[in-house]
Amino acid sequence: MRIRAGPGALDAALRAERPRTGNNLNHSINPFTVSVYPIQQEPGLWFANYMISEYMNGAERIVANVSMRHVTHCSEAAARHATRRAGESAAALMLRQQLRHRRARSAQRVA
Known part of the structure; x- marks a missing residue:
């Protein structure tokens, strides 16, 4: 195997040698995902x-x-970054609301 020089090259080489098992899906408990689409207005x-x-x-x-x-924004990267932060913040708020609603419903069932 050929190892490239430069920062992070050894880490990349070790990851390449590591056997891949299972799938590559993100097993997050958050059911929400955020997609960002930058648009150039002019x-x-x-x-x-x-x-x-x-x-x-x-x-x-x-x-x-x-x-x-x-x-x-003056660049695509800046627009993408700001929008990703806004979207992730909104998704986090939706998750908190969803969890709060589930807790309230389970408390009603117990009572």
Whole structure:
């Protein structure tokens, strides 16, 4: 095996030799995922959309599709980064609301 020089090359080589078992899916308990789509409004002016999907019982459901036209950036990377943060924050809020709702329903069943 050929090892490339440079920072992180040894780590990359070790990962390449490691046997892959199972699947590569993210086994997160969060049912929400955020997708970000940067859009160039005009040269040098970017904004982005984000979409939040919920996976439940083997099906995907889109729960939010937000366009952040009011927040423009001078680069695609900046637009993508700001929109990803906003989308992940919204998804975290949805997860907290979902968990709070489930706890309230289970407390009603017990009482």
